[in-house]
Amino acid sequence: MKDREEVMENVATHEDWKSCFSEVAPGLLLFARQWTRSAADAEDIVQEAFVKFWRRNHNVDNRALLYATVRSIALDFIRRDRRRARREANVFAETESTIEPHFELEDETQSALAAAVDSLPHDQREVLVLKIWNELTFAEIASALGISQNTAASRYRYALAGLKKSLQPQ
Amino acid sequence: MSDFSELENELKKLRPARPSPVLFARVEEAMVNSESAKIIRPDRFRVNYAALGLGLAAAAVLLLLAKVNTDLRQGPSKSIVQNSPAPKTRSLLPAGRGIEGSRSSDKFIPAGATQVVYNTRDEGLQFTNRSEQPLRRLRYQTKETWRWRNPATGASLRVSYPSEEVVFIPVSGQ
Numbered sequence: 001m002k003d004r005e006e007v008m009e010n011v012a013t014h015e016d017w018k019s020c021f022s023e024v025a026p027g028l029l030l031f032a033r034q035w036t037r038s039a040a041d042a043e044d045i046v047q048e049a050f051v052k053f054w055r056r057n058h059n060v061d062n063r064a065l066l067y068a069t070v071r072s073i074a075l076d077f078i079r080r081d082r083r084r085a086r087r088e089a090n091v092f093a094e095t096e097s098t099i100e101p102h103f104e105l106e107d108e109t110q111s112a113l114a115a116a117v118d119s120l121p122h123d124q125r126e127v128l129v130l131k132i133w134n135e136l137t138f139a140e141i142a143s144a145l146g147i148s149q150n151t152a153a154s155r156y157r158y159a160l161a162g163l164k165k166s167l168q169p170q
Numbered sequence: 171m172s173d174f175s176e177l178e179n180e181l182k183k184l185r186p187a188r189p190s191p192v193l194f195a196r197v198e199e200a201m202v203n204s205e206s207a208k209i210i211r212p213d214r215f216r217v218n219y220a221a222l223g224l225g226l227a228a229a230a231v232l233l234l235l236a237k238v239n240t241d242l243r244q245g246p247s248k249s250i251v252q253n254s255p256a257p258k259t260r261s262l263l264p265a266g267r268g269i270e271g272s273r274s275s276d277k278f279i280p281a282g283a284t285q286v287v288y289n290t291r292d293e294g295l296q297f298t299n300r301s302e303q304p305l306r307r308l309r310y311q312t313k314e315t316w317r318w319r320n321p322a323t324g325a326s327l328r329v330s331y332p333s334e335e336v337v338f339i340p341v342s343g344q
Contacts, residue, residue: 021197026186029193043193051200056302065304068341072295072304079294104185113180132181146341160174163181 017054025050027134028070033102034126035074049073063136064143071144116166124159127152225331229316232329236278236318278327281319287312295341305338 025046032042032049049070103114117125130136130144141152289311295304315330 017201018194018198021194025189025193029189030186039190043189043196046189047193047197047200050197052297054201056297068295068304069297072297075294076296102187104187109180110184114184117181117184128181132178133184133186157174160177164174164177167177 021050024066024134027129028066030102030133031067031126031129032070032074034122034129035071035078039102041077045070045074045077063134064140067130067134067136067140067144068146112167113163116163119166120159120162124155124162127155128159131156222333222335225314225333228331229314229329232327233316236327276320277322278318278320278325281317281326283317284315285312286315296338304341306341308337308339310335310337 028046028050029039029042032045033039036042036045049066049072052073053066053069103110105111105114117128120128126145127141130141131138136144138149138152138156141147141156142149145152147155287310289309291309291311293307293309296307297304312333312335313330314333315328317329318327320326
């Protein structure tokens with residue numbers, strides 16, 4: 001992760017999209033999964049977003065736009081088929097707490113932590129995913145999500161507090 | 171924030187699932203063949219422009235017809251004014267109606283135009299073909315009404331048509 005800035009420079013200069021994509025794809029996919037419960041749909045979104053970002057933003061030197069693109073396409077994806085979105089929303093409501101986490105889990109502790117992340121409110125989880133696994137600054141998160149930096153920081157703190165509370169032994 | 175540092179470290183140890191190898195192949199294919207990459211095309215945007223154009227064209231035709239009609243009627247009226255002796259003409263006209271009144275009776279003058287926005291929809295961020303930054307797409311559905319009135323006869327003409335307008339507002343990133 002130390003070379004993330006360098007990698008994103010490559011994104012902007014078209015030097016090596018494969019290394020860029022392999023670096024950012026897991027985080028992008030995790031971000032996209034928030035709007036769709038299907039991994040295939042999330043991959044469709046990431047593919048479209050990354051290709052669009054690559055082709056249209058030659059001189060973009062900020063990561064916020066890449067994540068904003070993913071978010072935009074994800075929301076558009078939902079709008080394309082409202083009935084499907086409603087169906088998915090119902091599924092979300094019914095299975096929110098039982099969805100498998102989208103991490104490579106190594107032990108029970110990590111499973112519990114991933115489940116706790118999944119049970120966070122959507123707006124908090126969105127910020128957490130961008131901050132922890134995509135390493136965006138609050139300024140970048142604010143830009144990507146169209147919120148203020150204070151709101152981004154506040155949601156992040158609420159997310160951590162929520163996780164801490166849910167992981168405390170009863 | 172220091173209270174959460176341990177928790178943050180635990181979270182960072184969680185590794186997001188890797189994408190499937192198929193995704194890499196699909197992205198590569200899309201990169202190679204730019205035509206195959208999916209682009210959101212604002213199809214409805216074009217269709218609505220066509221509808222808007224038709225509405226405006228219809229209004230323009232009605233305006234032209236109204237203008238031609240008034241011009242045709244004004245021709246003979248002018249010759250009467252030029253050739254007839256004024257006192258005679260005046261004596262033949264009904265009381266309270268002069269020559270000027272007969273000329274203005276054929277004229278429709280614009281009486282007003284209204285545009286009522288009855289629905290606004292935020293359709294999210296979009297990329298158009300020519301833009302390199304995301305644009306927020308707003309769709310306005312309106313009803314436009316044009317009115318003309320003949321002050322002499324009191325007759326009025328009104329044309330109404332629905333229209334849609336799509337506005338793109340650039341969204342700047344940091």
